[in-house]
Amino acid sequence: MTHGSTSRSRARFGRGFGRLLAPVAVAGLLLAATGCSSSHHDSAQATIAKLGKVPIPSAPASPIVPTAAPGHAQLVAMGDPVQVDLGNQQARITATGPDLANAAPAQGAKPADSSPGTVTVTLSVPAGSLPLTADTLTADDELGHPIPLTADTQAATAAPGHDAVVHLSGTFGVGHATLTWSSAGKPLATWDFEVELD
Incomplete structure (x- = not known):
């Protein structure tokens, strides 16, 4: 009887532990994603700052005459x-x-x-x-x-x-x-x- 009771206790403990870990894992994933997004944004901004804005070519004021x-x-x-x-x-x-x-x-x-x-x-x-x-x-x-x-x-x-x-x-x-x-x-x-x- 004691052995059966211990097994049930372990099973209940396992389920409870999983419920405790789930929110922690989700929070960790969200923090990692936020960090990646921020890092990517910072990287893009740094690249733009290094290169400067690329000018968009405009059409010539008058057509080129061959x-x-x-x-x-x-x-x-x-x-x-x-x-x-x-x-x-x-x-x-x-x-x-x-x-x-x-x-x-x-x-x-x-x-x-x-x-x-x-x-x-x-x-x-x-x-x-x-x-x-x-x-x-x-x-x-x-x-x-x-x-x-x-x-x-x-x-x-x-x-x-x-x-x-x-x-x-x-x-x-x-x-x-x-x-x-x-x-x-x-x-x-x-x-x-x-x-x-x-």
Whole structure:
């Protein structure tokens, strides 16, 4: 009987001891977690203090204009300007358009597969003068076929305060196309554009 009583006492003591240890273990875990968090926070703050704040890069105040030179042509999107370095002459040239004649089709109607349109090319110079001639401007469709162009003038001359402007009319098919300006038979700038009529 005494032996049985001792066993029960030990069993009760074991359960009671476990109940006493549980809160102590939980408190220990909480203290350890708090210490880790604080240490990690302090470590991050110390790293920031050592390195300083990293500046966030901002966009340039004005877009970067690519420079074309003989043997170094530029490909840009339609509407983007190109700086031109011809050695003894500096210039800037821009092509815009095409301004298409066909409006969007009526609801349910099939869209046209081409449209008459006009591209405008503008050349400016800070000093001196530079001619812009229609025969130095060519257009190609997405298959590389030439797009016939008719110019409103065969030549215009840019001078400081007076831009040379040439309007080129043609029929532009739906899809991708390019306009290229060449000097001495070599391309200097090519504008890439898409014709959509839907």
